[in-house]
Amino acid sequence: MTSALLYAIAGLALFAIGFFGVVVASHVMRKILALNVMGVGIFMFLIACAKRNPLVVDPLPHAMVLTGIVIAVAGTALALNLMVRIHHIDQSSQEQSK
Amino acid sequence: MNELSSSLLLPAIVFLPLLAAIIAFLIGRNQLQGRINICFSLAQFLLVVLTTLLFLHEQTYQSERYVIGGWGAPLGIDLIVDGFSILMIALTGLLTLLITLYSASYFSDKYSASEKSLRFWPLWWLLISGLNALFMSADAFNIYVCLEIIGLSAAALVALQGSRAALEAALRYLLVGLLGSLFYLFAIAILYRSHGTLDLMQIAETANHSFPDKVAMILITIGLLLKIALFPLHFWLPPAHANAPTPVSAILSALVVKASLYILIKFWFDVLGATITLGASQMLGALGGAGIIYGSWCAFRATQLKVLIAYSTVAQLGYIFLLFPLSEYSMGVSSFTGSASQAAVYFIVAHACAKAAMFLAAGNLILAQGNGEIAQLKGIAVREPLNVLVFAVAGISLIGLPPSAGFIAKWLLLTTAIESGQWWWVIVVIIGGLLGAMYLFKVLSLAFSTDPAVVESPTSKSTPQVSNVMTTVALILALITLALGFNAEFILNISNTVSEVSGI
Amino acid sequence: MNMSTLLPAFIVICPILVGLAVMATPEHKALQRRSLNIAGALITLGLIGMLLSGVVNGLDFETRLPLLPNIDFVLHGDALSLLFVSLSGLLWLFTTIYAIGYFKDSANRSRFFAFFSLCVGATIGLALAGNLVTFLIFYELLTLVTYPLIAHKGNAASIKAARTYLIYTMIGGALLLTGVVWLKVLAGPLDFTSAGLLAGLPGLNNTHLQIIFVLLIAGLGVKAALFPLHGWLPISMAAPAPVSALLHAVAVVKAGAFGIVRVVYDIYGVEFASDLGLTILLAVIAGFTIIYGSVKALSQDDLKRRLAYSTVSQVSYIALGTAIAGPIATIGGLVHLVHQGLMKITLFFCAGNLAETLGVHKISQMNGAGKRMPLTMAAFTIAAFGMIGVPPIAGFVSKWYLGVGALEAQAYWVLGVLAISSLLNASYFLPIIHAIWFKEQSQPWPKEVAKLRLETHWMLLLPPLVTAFFALAVGLFASSAFSPLTWSALIASREYQAIFPDISGIALKYSTGHLWVLILPTLLLLAMAFKTLRAKVIRLIPLAPLPTLLAALLVANEDKIGQSFLLLTSAIWFIAALYAQAYMANDNKRHRFYLFFILTMIGNLGVVLSQEISSFIAFFALMSFSAYPLILHSESDEAKSAATTYIRWVIFSEIVLFLGLVGKTYYAAFGTEQLPVVWVSALLIIGFGVKAGLATLHVWLPKAHPVAPIPASALLSAVMVKVGLLGWIRFLPLGDATINILAQPMMVLGFTATFLAAIYGALQDNAKTVLAYSTVSQLGIIAASIGFALATPDSWALLLPAIVLFAMHHGFAKASLFFCVGLSSALKPGHKLTPFLWLLVLVPALSLIGLPLSSGALAKAALKDATSSWPLFSTLLVMSAIGTALLMGRFIELMRKQAMLSASSAKLNWRLILPTALSALMCLSYFYTPPFEFKQFQTIVSTLSWSAVWPALTGLLIIFATTKLRAKLPVPPAGDLLIAYQTLAHLSDRTRQKIANLNTNIAQYINMMLSHLQRWSLIVSGHLSKLLTLDTPGTVMTVMLAALLYAFLT
């Protein structure tokens, strides 16, 4: 059981937990966080794939991880922004209703 | 570079919209904006037509590869285009041109939506470039990035409306999109791990019945089904398409949903064709069939016009999913060849044009009517005869009645179903057609009924008159659906290149 | 791309272009729209003309465009398509004119006319379609384009109608699509080949073909309104009149029927279809629909719904024609395609006119419409008679060919269906005609438009008149070169190629000898139409029969029987006309009387003159129907009930005659074995028996004759009844076949009638009823002698002149007796000439009894000689004289009583007395010898034998002996067996009623079930949607993930 395999399994575990979180979480914030956890799981798995041979490090998964992170950031930012705007609308409508 | 081959134009097809996005973003809000975007869409359309003609001219019926950065397949990224993808690109080019024309007047000052146009145009062009990039990419990870561009820009466009319902629909659409892409990314990771390359052609060569490939295929399927909104996982589509502004919902229903379908078909039949089992195809077919029935039933019960059309998209997607069980199995590997693929391709084209025409016409009716309630459409045929006609023609194509492209698609589907002996799909298609007729004629019968109160009421004049540019665009799309109804040969020889392509 | 490939495409494109152009014209530009429409219609007609001429001289027209892999979009102009194209092209022009008039100022006309021409474009495309796929495309396009037409008014009823229409046609379209696709997969491109495509193809599994056939027919059956699928047609009557005119008479309904014809002939091929047992199935359904449609039509009070149900039944004739796999039946079916179109469109036009100008929608409101809108109602009557199948109008031609075709295909039950449906047609059309012409306007018109110069707008009036004229012309000139009949024969010959029989034998050629004689009466008839000429025309009427009288006397004519009958008829018509001049002088409804007097005269003379079947039956029908108003003349209650019984029996006889003559012509042309001659003759006997007062069929006679005015009843008894005899003589195989099983009953019936009628008549208290019964008894003798001729054919040579002589004798005697009834006032004693007048009464009476030197004795002697081979006959003959004597005694008794009662008129009405005297003279025997060179009768003296005298004495003795006895007996009702028939009719009416309300409560039950289902499905779908996706997408996704894992990994 080389360390790479261990990391790979950890990555997959994170993915599964993330998915469980997405399905079960009720609040939107939790769902977004769960999505990020899934992303991190996949990145962990990718990095584990890069180092299967002790002597050689495959840079391609690293590049994929880097791009993945940027995209994850973008997605999460958009999701959070939408959530905040919905929250503002709810608040302002509550103020009007009071 | 002496002999101009179609592959050379491929990068231009992606970069031109990007350039358009940048310029649109830089000019910001002024009256020139509409006209510049129209010029860009014209340029894009001409470019696409040129590439298609070149591709057809070459008749190599092989796929055209374009190596970016000169590094070759495993290392660098290639752009590849075969019959099916050139058809999709051509379709995107056409719809871009028409819907840009429509949005130029939709977002003009007349409808006090001009301040949204600052965000609309760049996002619109980025969505178009994402679509084009996706249709021609030959690299698994590149497809992921393109899916993301499309997903995010589409969600942003849905949120453009700014109302709570729109924002909530956009958020749900975004989360679903992200979840789907993550599943896809996970599958790519597994594929890279076992095949050591990201190029689809090379993965296809080494794909086999091994365990990882199967799991990868499962993950891709579930991820993309979520993004395509096949029947049980369709919950996000109606609110998203209904609350988006009209041109956005048109492009969403017509093309964005089809992009993920294109990828699923590419993986299902070409890349990981070896892993497919009969049970899986039948399951997809069953879900498709159930989707037709359920989608049409919900469309029939919908009270809002755009929700009705959105649910009809869910139903029509069901038809296309009948492709999976119908494509014949030769020596264990199901290839995207034969009449099933032709039927599916024709359905995609027919549905794209018809659904776009229907959404635009519905948009015009809602503008003329003031609100989207179906019940209040009574007697609209008197005020907006042309839009009702377009709505009817598009509806006819969706149901699959003769003079329209939908009929040809339904005809091909039925022939395949009977030839392959799976007669139960025939029943599903026929019932789907009848249910479709139910909800279309529910709307049309309202449009025709002359409720005395409505016809004379002067108030109906207060809502702004629908600009005739918008009506003519819808009419052009409707006429295209009719024209496609008459000679199927044109589309079928383009997509024939699909049937000869084996391997990739 | 020369003309032969482009013309079909142009014909289809032209109406569609017109449609689009009209849609673009704004609402207020009426003139532009009107000119566009009419120009479009004319251009299309022109193009169709070019196509027609091309196809006639052998050119081939085909437009072929690639549509789908190995399937083309084909427009091909063959003979069958041209029939339908020319029909729809022609009727489109008329309906456009009609619609322009109908929609003068209503809303969204552009939309209406646009979809109207698109619909015609689709119909023409459908007709010209070269293969089943193109047919399907235009078939579905037709549905789409007719939807807005039905929903045109926009009110709740038309929207609901449009929705039902859609539900039916959508399901039909789906079935058709499945059938066509399945067939295409099995049999490749489905081009229409004239002798059937599938017959030639090898290796097709029959059960599949049968299922496909059922699918195709179900799909087409919706538009062809076959039984279970016809629900939409009556409801869609909510559409405006031009829509229901063109669509439900021509375009939509015919498209379905045309489709069935195409599928059976050009796809399956008739033999192949009948081997598969498919045609039987179709025939049964079509047959049932015919009956069902007519029965339902009976109970509808709304005019257009009744017409709709009649369309349902009439269109199934076409399906029936195609289903009876025989060439002649095909001709019948195809030609009915055109004929029904013409007739039904006229009916709908008239219905539209009624609704538009008088606001009349219900049949109950139509009383007296004839007076207010004579021309429209005339067109309506012609078309209605056509629908019933009265010769010579178009409907009869198609029923004729269907009947002969049914015989050729040994499908005898089809003849039954034709008979029953004609009966039902009559029973739902005749009351309308009666209401229009013979009933007074009961209440004011609901929404009457001011009366213009014409009865309504000329654009509303012209089309029905033209189409009615066409319906008549198509029937009359059926065998001419360019009639639809010859065209359908051409189509059928191409369908059957080798086995197409020579149909010249059964063709309908209306040829009558010396037609010129009828010109004068027809001229007088036309003159009657103009009010100013009426008075002069009435005075000229006695001249009308003169030309025929002269022809009978002077023109040498080899057909002795014809000549003698002509002499009898024209003489009595002449005398009756003279008599009528005086009798009707002060009757206020004499114009109507004289109108129908001339019509009946033309009919009667025509019958006698006609040489062969078709003209015979045409004039026969004309005579019978135009006699109806004569009977109804006095408008009293007995007159009304007598008239209705009369018309019912006329219809019965028409139908039976139709079947008989169909049989006769078929077996004359093709018949080989002798067996069927029996039932043919039986039918003829019954058919003519009704007119000739054969026992049990005579019940209408004693009721009708007394009620009619004197000249009419004289004619009825003397002349019109003899037409039945003439029919027997012309058409029964007398003299060449012994048909014992018919001869005996005829003789028995004859003699029983003679004696029973005599006894029954003697108890009557009305002079004219007594005379009627005497006619019945005399006719009994004739019937018996015809029976005798059937039994011993070789005696026919002798018997014929005797029968003719007897008929002439009876004609003159009975006529003069009837005329005498009119003279009752003059017979009052106390005037020096009364004994002479009583002589006028006694001479015909005694000659009837057969006293020596009278024509009666001569006739009876002739009969005795001819039937000498059978002594019983002559004894019965003699006994019959007693019966007649009884009747005559009673008659004289009544005349005397009547004379006593009537006021004594100072001046004798010479204009009445002279004609009676003339006819009384004819009763003396010496008149008969010269024209007939009957050698055996030189010896007038032989009539002086005692055997001629004693029966008369005994008869008179009995009368005087029983005067007191008879006074106590109650007077039996006039039509003796009629009561039996009436109860029978009452019974059948009640059963129909029971079936009807059985049907309604089944329908209620179904509706109740449906509403349960509706509620239940809503509940279920509510639960389903809650459970299925909306609350738990996450779980659903995980479940799908698991399912995929399972699907992939196993």
Place this chain on the structure above:
Amino acid sequence: MFNTLNIEYDSPAVDKSALSLIASVLVAGFLLAVTITIVLSDKGHNTGLAPLITQNIELSGVTNPVTAVLLNFRAYDTLLEIAVLLVVVLAILPTRDHHAPFFKRIVVSKKNLVLSALQRWIAPAVVVFAGYLLWAGAHQPGGAFQAGALLAGASVLMFQSDTYQVNYTSLMARVLLVLSLVVFITIGTALIYFEGSLLTYPLAFSGLLILLIETCATVSITLALASLYSSFIVSENTSVTDNKHRTIK
């Protein structure tokens, strides 16, 4: 899962419907087991594209293999990635009134001494270090995205201490945001003319070109991430018309 998106603070953490609970636990576990078996049955390529990259590394113009892959071998991916970032920025762009200057320094009455001091000391260090990161990207881990993120962190600090305010819809901001994409596309398409196919760097200039692209990318990413952050701190920035915006006091 996504159907009922509730945003109230006090909503229960977990969607109690038992059905979804059991099912998702079951499947997540199953998923885990399946993927682990894949990993264990690992007979696939164990080196991936490493040897191929090492062969071509010297052609790529940079020594750090990751940057080589990112900016040379798969430059197309990075281009599209920047486009993704641009998409989100466009979607979120906080819209201040049109005429505000790009960069404005506002005097705050109650200055937060600690923050402003911290900001004065750290900002220059951050900028220098970001520059180093950018430069080091060629031969060690580093590069445009890392430098951009760092600079964005500095800008967050700036906004927090509220001495500067950036109007993202001004022309200058828009140009900067779009800068990296424009540069990348122009270079890519120019290379078609020079080198025959898209994004094929000439051997001599590849290092220089990559550095140019990296710098522009850093600028854009900084501004992009800064705008992402400031869109949250600025309330009611939903639509342009509503240009009344509350600055955090």
